[in-house]
Amino acid sequence: MQQRPAELSVLIPPNSAKELSKSHRARSVGIGRAHAKAILLGEHAVVYGAPALALPIPQLTATASAGWSPHSPDGPRDMSLTMTGSASRPMVTQASESLRRLTAEFRATTGVSDRLHLDMIIDCAIPPGRGLGSSAACARAVVLALADLFDRQVSRTTVFDLVQTAENVTHGRASGVDAMAVGAAAPLLFRAGETQELPVGCEGLFIIADSGVEGRTKDAVSLLREGFLRHPGSQESFVRKASQLTDEARHLLAAGRPEEFGSRLTDYHALLRTAGLSIDRIDMLVEAALAAGGLGAKMTGGGMGGCIIALTRSWQASEVTRKLHEAGAVQTWVLPLRGLADDAS
Template sequence: MTHIRSYSPWKGPEPWLDTNPIGGVEIAQAMKETVEASACGKVILLGEHAVVYGRPALAVPVCGLRARVRAEPLPRGSGCWIEATDVGGEIGLATAPPEHPLAMAVRLALAHLGLPEPDLRLILRSELPIAGGLGSGAAVSAALIRAIFQWGGRPADPEVVSALVYEVEKRYHGTPSGIDNTVIAYERPIRFVRGQPPVFLSIARPFTLVIADSGVPSPTRETVAAVRAGWERDPERYERLFDAIAELVQEAERCLASGRIEDLGPLLDANHQVLGELGVSSPVLDHLTEIARKAGALGAKLTGGGRGGNIIALTRPEQAERVAQALRAAGARSAYRTEVV
């Protein structure tokens, strides 16, 4: 497995905060054409919640759903504007508060490149549901950062994008695990243990997931806090549950490495059951996972914080549309397939 350099709480130096001028002012002013950039979403395959307590988690990119940014030049003196109708309207970079996450992403990218505020309109559109466990916040930040890098005539190295997105994620989540920014910046599956460098997953055979949006927002802060409270009340029980999830993650990693994709299904089912015991499932998520199985999925589970958000279902490619249709008929707001390679 290949280790990934990832800037998260356990890292020391923060090189992304250094400026690295490249004659950037001249480049930015000279460029008068529109540029575009995008970033994928992500799902946690197995291991959510237990990952907070030192156990491993597996996460994969959702390349078919993306946040997209188009950067259009404005007349001199107009300043930089972020048009984000999907997530709150239009904001001006000069007047946005320091903690505004969209403005923060743009400012971090400009600081890294050594560029002043450009005369630019950043038009942001996202296909990723908000508060659904698909990394929508990290994807939006990554797309904005990549657009600024393109505007500045500089390649957006995944290591740097991951580091900058992580800084913004701290605004969203306080102490993020580092999973979202890493998977989304590199667009590759990873194995993640908090406090250790992530590693790229070895996947012997591609596989198909159907992702279904329950239509209920996932209150991640609340579910994380609820698990923490339960762990404080009964640490022995919760540690057993976290260990059970870790065993499932380790077996899933072996299945992926050996190409035993069919054997991954029961592991997803078992992980969902343990998450239910942790108190982070819900009747709607249990219902959707059961519908997926009855429609032919090899296994299904919630993904992300739980109590809402999305479920994932492992399917054979030829059964994916049947499973997606069954989930939509059962009340899912949307259902779509993605291939993991």
């Protein structure tokens, strides 16, 4: 049973400076933050070398607090984890394993030799299993909290590598898109491990709708891989089509052609649905967004549940949102394109 915040033990620094590494003095508490993300196009294909487009979702955040525990380590474990927000018990168990691995890697990478027990508290407003980067955001927040706690300067590359350590435990083979996007200030083009800011020349709104069904990324990845093995040539066809749609979409987004950009979103959803990666609830939300006047809509993330993302003109957003809730969306969020364009400039 999770502790309520009021029941958490007070975080205190070690009693003796001798317990700290000689070259650094640690703070009593370190804080780190990250945010959610959404994939516009490129899911799954990005693992096979195709490009992907990703958006930051700044209103959904994860904050980590790292401090010293007054208790001794319990056997080989040297970190305690408490998660607040909507995390389920299985998610906390899974996160505990990946973040413990991340913490050990952080110590090794940054030369922290102290073996003092740590208390890690994560407050995550990003719903898990929805393709919004919850696990990557928590991991990034933890890396930054540890860097703050131990007074270490960590490069962008080091942060990425450490987040990937946790993501590979959580999801298996992680593409790296989430690890990059949860720290981005602007939309990104991700290709072959490299990123660049994505120009946005359109006006309108992205609406993200939560189906209420937890996605199963590992199952979706396995399903797609098995399909590729059963049907020779299908992997090349899938990656080629995904790359074409993604490349076209990024140019249309930059050129200010929202209707054509929206059609690429819908076409990409059809590609994922044909591969068996969607579910009825997701398809219903996509159809509801389009029927209400949306310019395009698709699932976002690993699939088998999770969220959809729809593009709409600003004056149609209320109707699209209403229809999404009528079709079963449990919550929605809005990202204005103008704001994204300003951030990217």
